[in-house]
Amino acid sequence: MTAAALDYPGDLLGFADDLTDAERDKLALLRAYLDEHVRPVLVDRWERGENLADFRAPLAALHLLDDPDLLDGNGALRPLYRGYVTLELCRLDLAMSITYGGQVGMFRTLVHAGGSPEQIAAWDPGILDFSFTGCFALSEPDHGSDVAGGLETTARRDGADWVIDGAKRWIGNATISDNIVVVAREDGSERVLAFVVPADAPGLHREVIAHKGAARLVHNADITLQGVRVGEDRRLPRIESFRDINRAFRELRATIVWAAAGMQLGAYRAAADYAQERRQFGRPIAGFQLIQDKLVRITANIAQTLALAVRTTTHPLQDDVTPSLLKLIAADRLRESAALAREIMGGNGILLTGDAMRFFADAEAMYTFEGTREMNTLIVGRALTGLGAFTR
CATH class of the missing domain: 1.20.140.10 (Butyryl-CoA Dehydrogenase, subunit A, domain 3)
Structure with missing residues (x-):
């Protein structure tokens, strides 16, 4: 597919015309891959409730976010291009955007906004190539929209470690991620902290929420944490409140x-x-x-x-x-x-x-x-x- 083949009905004001040639070529490459490899399996996977995790590595190989030809002088992508990447993924299926974007968007943003320079340097390459996968766990069984005022998951300091207890619900990509950013209130204070918890940590249990009638290709999960221990090196030090989140x-x-x-x-x-x-x-x-x-x-x-x-x-x-x-x-x-x-x-x-x-x-x-x-x-x-x- 060539860049010229991209069509956007409804783009009455020609917003896509402001994309660079390199951006349009990359978007055309993405659309061609999705149409050829992912679209044919969507119906069967939807009916079976299977996730799209196996497409993460091929999408990473397209270098949608780290191709040097797409980066400006500061090594950043243009927001317009990033928006069209999301648009193309959702044009196929919302789950494809969540499966890919939950990693390189939400998880990566949390690490960059809350992590130390050392954490960012250590984890970012793996985030982009999906060798260091993660998701975000905020909402809880009894707290969705009011979680800021009702956060029940707690973290207490015990020597060099933190001990986390609580439960999370509706966490997308949780069962296909190696790490889970868990938001917890510090026991005995009002600080709200975030920890990059290994998904296989003792005391952490994940279970896919069954019988969904929407976003069936995303595996949302219930998570329980009972005495889960993580080191201080796994805490994102620049997140200490909901304001920071x-x-x-x-x-x-x-x-x-x-x-x-x-x-x-x-x-x-x-x-x-x-x-x-x-x-x-x-x-x-x-x-x-x-x-x-x-x-x-x-x-x-x-x-x-x-x-x-x-x-x-x-x-x-x-x-x-x-x-x-x-x-x-x-x-x-x-x-x-x-x-x-x-x-x-x-x-x-x-x-x-x-x-x-x-x-x-x-x-x-x-x-x-x-x-x-x-x-x-x-x-x-x-x-x-x-x-x-x-x-x-």
């Missing part, structure tokens, strides 16, 4: 908008292809006004979501309110687009082989994680009125 993830919060744009592109592709091929009353259904109206509405939703995503690359998020509004808008647009794509395909739309149903189900997961719509509404509402409605 928010600082670490501020640059990643726009990722969910890119993901929503990519998922809508995937749903649009499925619906548009079907509409051209499916014939009713003697002609393709793409020629009917009712179908065209739905395709236009999906494209309009993509345009809005993509515009918001690109804006974050030039105006990085600096507060904790804007991300909530962005996520709320993006999730609403995604949910509508996925439903419209499914509608276009009629009864066939509920078949996994048509792709739209995967995006329809995963839209529900996106609608809830990274903060439920209701929680994000409360955050924005408090900012608008100055009155918190979290409690009565």
